[in-house]
Amino acid sequence: MENEKRIVLTGFMGVGKSSVARHLAYLLRCEQVDLDDYIVEQEKQEIACILKTVGEAQFRRIETENLRKLLQANNVPILSLGGGTWTIAENRRIIKKHDFTSVWLESNFEHCWQNIKFSKKERPLAKNKLQARCLFDEREKFYCLADWHFIIKPGFTSFDTAKLIAEEVFCKI
């Protein structure tokens, strides 16, 4: 990719960060990494299993360690984060230190919840609608800190969103 810009995609669970990242990588002909996938590979354990075994606080430490390791070792231009990654100040600091532009994929709660409910991915921090709703409300103030905000409108596909990011953030297509 000619463009030097590197981005992280953040946003609530179920908003479509990983799919948008894949489409964006296709459009820009570059690599992308999903932080959850990287953690699974490094820790040799599923995210849900780590969360259930060691609890959220320890999972966050593992997540931060892996984020640091990934960004030190890899020049990846597109990184999709887990829904909670960006809410941790240290993670935002690491991401900024590596000159990433942050992009918040913003959507309404119902849209995220429908995707969470029907997804194959197990999400122990969103076991029911009330728990997910509380997290959704708590996290908005952190997602707001991202450099770019893209609202996922009803009927918008992940590909549509990726195209918009390619046009507006990367000035491509």
Ligand code: S3P
């Ligand atoms: C989490 C989101 C998940 C995963 C873990 C914790 C969160 O990723 O990292 O279950 O705290 O929001 P997705 O956002 O891809 O579901």
